[in-house]
Amino acid sequence: MGLQCGIVGLPNVGKSTLFNALTSAGALAANYPFATKDPNLGIITVPDSRLNQLSDIVNPQRVVPTTVEILDIAGLIKGASKGEGLGNQFLANIREVDAIIHVVRAFDNDNIVHVDGSIDPVRDKEIVDMELILKDIETIEKRIDRMRKQTKSGDKELLRELEFAEKLKTRLEEGFTARTMIQDEESAAFIKGFQILTGKPVMYVCNVDEGSIHTGNAHTRRFMEAVKPENAEVVLISAGIEAEITELPEEERESFFKDMGLDEPGTYKITRSAYKLLNLITYFTAGEKEVRAWTTPKGSKAPQAAGVIHSDFEKGFIRAEVIHFGDYIQYKSEAAVKSAGKMYTEGKEYVVQDGDVMHFLFNV
Numbered sequence: 118m119g120l121q122c123g124i125v126g127l128p129n130v131g132k133s134t135l136f137n138a139l140t141s142a143g144a145l146a147a148n149y150p151f152a153t154k155d156p157n158l159g160i161i162t163v164p165d166s167r168l169n170q171l172s173d174i175v176n177p178q179r180v181v182p183t184t185v186e187i188l189d190i191a192g193l194i195k196g197a198s199k200g201e202g203l204g205n206q207f208l209a210n211i212r213e214v215d216a217i218i219h220v221v222r223a224f225d226n227d228n229i230v231h232v233d234g235s236i237d238p239v240r241d242k243e244i245v246d247m248e249l250i251l252k253d254i255e256t257i258e259k260r261i262d263r264m265r266k267q268t269k270s271g272d273k274e275l276l277r278e279l280e281f282a283e284k285l286k287t288r289l290e291e292g293f294t295a296r297t298m299i300q301d302e303e304s305a306a307f308i309k310g311f312q313i314l315t316g317k318p319v320m321y322v323c324n325v326d327e328g329s330i331h332t333g334n335a336h337t338r339r340f341m342e343a344v345k346p347e348n349a350e351v352v353l354i355s356a357g358i359e360a361e362i363t364e365l366p367e368e369e370r371e372s373f374f375k376d377m378g379l380d381e382p383g384t385y386k387i388t389r390s391a392y393k394l395l396n397l398i399t400y401f402t403a404g405e406k407e408v409r410a411w412t413t414p415k416g417s418k419a420p421q422a423a424g425v426i427h428s429d430f431e432k433g434f435i436r437a438e439v440i441h442f443g444d445y446i447q448y449k450s451e452a453a454v455k456s457a458g459k460m461y462t463e464g465k466e467y468v469v470q471d472g473d474v475m476h477f478l479f480n481v
Contacts, residue, residue, distance in 0.1 A: 123189075124186060125207075134357070136187065138363050161186075163184060163388055165379070167397060175408050180403050190214075191210070221241050221324065242340070248315045260311055265279065289315070320394055322354055325354070329353050330379070338432065396414055401442070419434065423437065434479050439474070441473060
């Protein structure tokens with residue numbers, strides 16, 4: 118099970134349109150025999166121009182991109198934290214994902230009714246945040262009770278954790294998300310350990326009308342101002358345009374988004390941002406059979422990265438032959454890279470870099 122992003126938002130903001138566009142944008146999804154009990158789980162392919170550059174050099178039989186899992190989480194309504202509507206399901210789903218793509222509506226259209234009767238993305242975001250904050254307060258209160266019983270032992274580490282939990286509770290009660298308390302690795306680890314929903318990394322997608330896709334509008338400007346303290350990425354997208362792109366035959370798509378003045382579908386931007394949000398990097402394997410992109414968490418050492426391909430690779434890891442992406446492109450073949458002395462042999466402690474072209478040696 119890979120890392121997952123969840124799409125959240127109020128009903129009628131364009132969330133499902135976007136989810137469908139994201140999951141069918143990977144027209145390559147046919148390569149993935151992917152069965153899921155959950156109809157709301159999709160696989161999105163991560164666009165990466167480096168794959169094409171490598172395959173132009175290697176000329177493999179097939180090219181396989183890497184993917185990210187995305188969960189379409191049921192639309193939230195006020196009262197979810199009390200189990201209203203699909204509240205419990207919504208909260209359970211958010212608990213499972215590693216990062217959140219929060220979609221807000223930033224377009225006026227009288228034919229699409231807004232649940233609260235008017236268009237206000239800042240208010241919409243606050244409704245979702247408030248439900249999650251209420252749930253987090255409940256979670257942290259239980260945690261604090263448990264910790265108070267345990268701290269009688271005088272364990273210093275536990276006392277620090279308790280002190281942080283109490284500060285966090287106050288912060289949540291003031292209406293702030295836990296994300297605003299992440300200052301360093303320790304605070305991030307505490308929040309993750311507490312299973313706090315508002316501590317998960319987030320990006321915002323403003324769903325705008327076609328005319329606002331380049332410049333934004335009054336709604337998006339207000340929204341960006343409101344989320345400034347969160348230091349989160351905000352992407353403008355028109356779910357309508359994205360839905361049209363995915364309905365077109367493959368060969369017509371490019372000219373369609375170019376006519377719209379876009380250099381690529383908006384879904385690509387979202388996918389790449391989601392990838393970054395999950396703190397993932399890509400390494401490649403390149404041979405005549407296939408050129409393939411693989412995903413590993415940032416900071417992975419060579420054996421862990423090898424384990425992504427197969428657990429035997431990790432168990433029996435001997436060493437890795439590594440070519441940095443820029444060198445591969447410059448010298449145009451593995452042989453030329455070797456003779457230029459640019460192929461490196463790395464051991465178990467090597468930290469994989471984004472774009473490395475790798476070959477693993479292992480024995481089982």
